[in-house]
Amino acid sequence: MSPFAPPTASCCGIVSAGGPAAIAVVELRGPATADFIRRHLQARGVSAANWVDGDVRRCAFVDASGAAIDDVLVIVHAGPPNWHINVCLHGNPWLAQRCAELGNACGLATLPTNEAAGASTPASLEAEAADVLPSLLTYRGVAWLGRQVAALRSAVEQLLGEPATPGSAAACREIADRFEIVSWFTKPLRVVLAGPPNAGKSALANSLAGRPISIVSDRPGTTRDWTEADDDVEGFPLTWIDTAGLREPADEVEQAGAARTRDVLRSADGVVVVLDSTAAANEIARFVRCWEGPLPMAVGLNKADIAAATPAAPSVLPGEWAECAVVISARTGTGLDELRRQVLMAAGREPDALEAPAAWSGRQRRLLRLAADSISHKPIYKNYLQSVAHPDWPLPPCRGGLRQSD
Numbered sequence: 001m002s003p004f005a006p007p008t009a010s011c012c013g014i015v016s017a018g019g020p021a022a023i024a025v026v027e028l029r030g031p032a033t034a035d036f037i038r039r040h041l042q043a044r045g046v047s048a049a050n051w052v053d054g055d056v057r058r059c060a061f062v063d064a065s066g067a068a069i070d071d072v073l074v075i076v077h078a079g080p081p082n083w084h085i086n087v088c089l090h091g092n093p094w095l096a097q098r099c100a101e102l103g104n105a106c107g108l109a110t111l112p113t114n115e116a117a118g119a120s121t122p123a124s125l126e127a128e129a130a131d132v133l134p135s136l137l138t139y140r141g142v143a144w145l146g147r148q149v150a151a152l153r154s155a156v157e158q159l160l161g162e163p164a165t166p167g168s169a170a171a172c173r174e175i176a177d178r179f180e181i182v183s184w185f186t187k188p189l190r191v192v193l194a195g196p197p198n199a200g201k202s203a204l205a206n207s208l209a210g211r212p213i214s215i216v217s218d219r220p221g222t223t224r225d226w227t228e229a230d231d232d233v234e235g236f237p238l239t240w241i242d243t244a245g246l247r248e249p250a251d252e253v254e255q256a257g258a259a260r261t262r263d264v265l266r267s268a269d270g271v272v273v274v275l276d277s278t279a280a281a282n283e284i285a286r287f288v289r290c291w292e293g294p295l296p297m298a299v300g301l302n303k304a305d306i307a308a309a310t311p312a313a314p315s316v317l318p319g320e321w322a323e324c325a326v327v328i329s330a331r332t333g334t335g336l337d338e339l340r341r342q343v344l345m346a347a348g349r350e351p352d353a354l355e356a357p358a359a360w361s362g363r364q365r366r367l368l369r370l371a372a373d374s375i376s377h378k379p380i381y382k383n384y385l386q387s388v389a390h391p392d393w394p395l396p397p398c399r400g401g402l403r404q405s406d
């Protein structure tokens, strides 16, 4: 079926693969979807009567009595009267099953099995998005991908309507390169909290995680092994890793703890250095001098609640550390949001990039790069571009063994 052909009957089914995942996706199509929306989706914000193609809407998913079942995101691929929506639920298989059953009860037949989860070649951008949705870890990721279906299609249509120029090739490459954004939502950013003993790393880890993951004590050398906690920072998944303090080890166990900290530092995406801003300036300077890790994403000047009005720490930090220093208190929570923002910025999680069209599958990325490389052969360029937006489009003459399933 062409991705643009109106559905002939109302149907629904689970289109995400079975098994554990962050998100489960149920697809509903056809006029009877209106009944499902009326009975089972309570929009938070714009009412369903005003939804338009390309919208991503947050709703309460409720049963027939109005009792809440889940908090969901609805991607509107097509509005009334021939609705086509994806309901993105938390990845519990029971929730997806319940959603599909309630769809059936509203007169939506079960989707033909070849269109349900596991079909190897996506027939449309919508189906290709449904393949990726379950691996996204936050609703911000789901909302981003939901909007991308319309954004990618319209970017491709715009390129097809313009003369093929070097600027068009550059635009194709930019869209292809934004494929990286998928990993922002599928792989949590791993950020180590490192610093001298007693700086407040564990207290900070607990505050950031919102629950006690590490023992806090005024005895230096308390943390011996690393612990980690998942966080959702403005919709970006992130894992904080609390580590043993770094100093000349007092004993063998502490030495082993410091060695583990160095191992974790090597495999992480970045580090936040935590310093006790009430410590003597020469102690802080000595720690900075001996630091062998990467340039910090942020420096947390901790214990602001008891620090002097003008603590010594900032004045002894090298320029690059001072630039990313944030005054914080793990105890009161002061400065923690700013610290989180600083980390996101250092990791290049640019909210503006989410507004631009992006490839979200390896197939799309490869075709966009092939289109850019073929810019001087207009028919081939256009054929590759058509294939980006229409996965079932007959492929252009093969270069480099591109298969339908790539």
Ligand SMILES: Nc1nc2c(ncn2[C@@H]2O[C@H](COP(=O)(O)OP(=O)(O)OP(=O)(O)O)[C@@H](O)[C@H]2O)c(=O)[nH]1
Residues within 6 Å of the ligand: 196, 197, 198, 199, 200, 201, 202, 203, 204, 215, 216, 217, 218, 219, 220, 221, 222, 223, 224, 243, 244, 245, 246, 302, 303, 304, 305, 306, 328, 329, 330, 331, 332
């Ligand atoms: N006033 C104040 N005290 C803090 C703050 N953060 C931590 N502390 C105290 O500082 C001491 C050390 O805190 P920890 O979190 O255990 O320090 P750590 O850096 O994990 O220490 P090690 O595990 O030994 O490396 C404890 O007594 C905490 O209560 C803060 O923001 N303000």
Ligand SMILES: [Mg+2]
Residues within 6 Å of the ligand: 201, 202, 203, 214, 215, 216, 222, 223, 243, 244, 245
């Ligand atoms: Mg600790």
